[in-house]
Amino acid sequence: MSRVSKSRYDQSLIQLQRREELNIRDDIAGLIWKIRERTGLSQEKFAAKLGVTFPTVSRWENGRAKPSPLALKQIENLLRKLGDKGHDLAHEYFEH
Numbered sequence: 001m002s003r004v005s006k007s008r009y010d011q012s013l014i015q016l017q018r019r020e021e022l023n024i025r026d027d028i029a030g031l032i033w034k035i036r037e038r039t040g041l042s043q044e045k046f047a048a049k050l051g052v053t054f055p056t057v058s059r060w061e062n063g064r065a066k067p068s069p070l071a072l073k074q075i076e077n078l079l080r081k082l083g084d085k086g087h088d089l090a091h092e093y094f095e096h
Contacts, residue, residue: 029063038085050074
């Protein structure tokens with residue numbers, strides 16, 4: 001593969017990774033909103049349950065950031081604790 005072809009290939013991979021990252025952020029934003037809607041929690045109270053700050057939850061919900069792997073695990077655990085209220089979301093977002 002020539003240097004030019006490799007460069008184009010690398011750029012295409014980077015663009016694909018960015019698109020996937022944006023999709024993940026959109027999915028997480030929707031998940032956070034759905035959990036808060038079902039539980040009646042404000043962003044502040046949701047943040048307190050997870051041990052993060054309100055601005056962090058706000059960034060997640062607005063798609064400007066994504067949760068760390070630890071925060072995702074905490075979100076998954078919270079969903080599982082919700083029982084029937086969270087079962088469908090846990091299945092949709094965390095069971096592959």
